[in-house]
Amino acid sequence: MKLSDLVGEMSNPIHFLNRPVPQELMLELLNYAIWAPNDGLREPWRFIFADNQNGGLMQGLQEPAPAYLLVVMREEADRHKREEDFAAVCCMIQNFRLLAHEHDLGVRCTLHDWMYDRSRAETFGVLGSERIAAVLELGYVTAHLKEKPEAPELQLRFELL
Amino acid sequence: MNLSELIRERRSIRKSNSRPVEQELVVELLSSAARLQPPIDAGSWRVVYAGTPEANKRLVDCMLAQMSQSKLGKLIPGKLLDVFKKRFTDIPAHVIVMSTVGPDRLTNDRNYASVCGMMQNFQLLGWERGLGMLWDTESIIQHEGFFKGIGLRKDERFVGILHLGYYDKAPRSRKRTPAEQKWTVFQGHAT
Numbered sequence: 001m002k003l004s005d006l007v008g009e010m011s012n013p014i015h016f017l018n019r020p021v022p023q024e025l026m027l028e029l030l031n032y033a034i035w036a037p038n039d040g041l042r043e044p045w046r047f048i049f050a051d052n053q054n055g056g057l058m059q060g061l062q063e064p065a066p067a068y069l070l071v072v073m074r075e076e077a078d079r080h081k082r083e084e085d086f087a088a089v090c091c092m093i094q095n096f097r098l099l100a101h102e103h104d105l106g107v108r109c110t111l112h113d114w115m116y117d118r119s120r121a122e123t124f125g126v127l128g129s130e131r132i133a134a135v136l137e138l139g140y141v142t143a144h145l146k147e148k149p150e151a152p153e154l155q156l157r158f159e160l161l
Numbered sequence: 162m163n164l165s166e167l168i169r170e171r172r173s174i175r176k177s178n179s180r181p182v183e184q185e186l187v188v189e190l191l192s193s194a195a196r197l198q199p200p201i202d203a204g205s206w207r208v209v210y211a212g213t214p215e216a217n218k219r220l221v222d223c224m225l226a227q228m229s230q231s232k233l234g235k236l237i238p239g240k241l242l243d244v245f246k247k248r249f250t251d252i253p254a255h256v257i258v259m260s261t262v263g264p265d266r267l268t269n270d271r272n273y274a275s276v277c278g279m280m281q282n283f284q285l286l287g288w289e290r291g292l293g294m295l296w297d298t299e300s301i302i303q304h305e306g307f308f309k310g311i312g313l314r315k316d317e318r319f320v321g322i323l324h325l326g327y328y329d330k331a332p333r334s335r336k337r338t339p340a341e342q343k344w345t346v347f348q349g350h351a352t
């Protein structure tokens with residue numbers, strides 16, 4: 001599938017099916033996703049996978065989902081580098097969302113206030129030198145994810161220098 | 162080119178050829194890039210485009226203003242500065258991206274994350290058309306004069322410049338760490 005074919009499909013709301021998410025597939029997709037641009041090739045990311053087959057995991061923190069992927073980022077002392085690293089992580093996540101879509105996997109990329117809470121993050125194994133960049137809610141979705149709804153009017157804010 | 166090949170093969174392009182970049186294509190790719198995202202607040206980012214020789218010159222001047230005026234810059238021989246200038250002036254087009262600053266950290270992070278995702282879509286869509294890019298955040302350009310030059314507003318932050326151009330040959334890729342080495346499975350019962 002070509003990327004341009006996916007335009008319009010990525011904005012459908014995601015409803016998960018009750019099916020397990022195989023780790024091998026996650027790793028396979030991530031091994032492509034990590035070809036994201038990243039300054040200084042610092043590869044600032046790390047992954048914590050949490051299966052939610054039995055339900056109840058991350059209750060009160062996240063919406064229910066068959067699995068979660070915590071995307072953890074090393075925190076550089078330098079603010080400028082921290083920003084670049086966060087940008088790189090976002091590019092990597094975007095790659096992953098696109099790849100997952102091709103496999104009928106829905107990805108909700110979420111950022112919430114609890115992720116800034118160090119002691120909360122620690123309970124998931126996040127180190128003091130790291131932060132949670134985002135939590136991805138993952139699961140298989142029905143094929144209608146591939147429908148293209150009426151394109152919403154898009155106001156591109158594009159100006160000339 | 163399928164999606165995984167596209168993602169794997171995209172490279173940052175630091176040397177472009179002289180083939181011009183069409184503004185219409187840039188607008189088309191940006192619209193598509195935005196439509197590969199969840200429907201987000203469209204007001205959370207803005208781009209400023211430089212694609213004519215005059216605009217490019219203005220951009221390069223404000224990028225390098227600090228450098229040429231700083232103490233260190235004064236030590237740089239004029240000739241070297243010219244070489245530096247020419248390197249940028251030869252790039253056919255530039256997309257400057259800014260994201261809206263919100264009232265709190267979470268809004269800022271969300272806005273920033275979503276515009277970065279859009280920029281990755283844009284880089285990939287460009288690559289699909291043979292258009293190369295380089296995401297530039299060099300700290301040397303990040304100063305007052307530059308922000309003023311690009312028209313950055315009070316409620317905005319600078320995310321990066323994407324330098325755009327067609328290329329003769331893509332550079333070789335550099336090895337990445339396999340995901341398996343950065344993978345942990347959570348076993349506990351947090352929350």
Ligand SMILES: Cc1cc2nc3c(=O)[nH]c(=O)nc-3n(C[C@H](O)[C@H](O)[C@H](O)COP(=O)(O)O)c2cc1C
Pocket residue numbers: 035036037038039040041083084085087088091171172173174295296297298299321
């Ligand atoms: C947020 C961000 C900022 C970057 N800033 C620069 C930069 O200022 N100068 C530069 O040469 N490359 C910059 N890059 C590009 C990286 O150097 C490049 O992605 C990395 O070397 C990997 O090469 P590849 O993109 O060809 O895979 C940046 C990339 C990102 C994501």
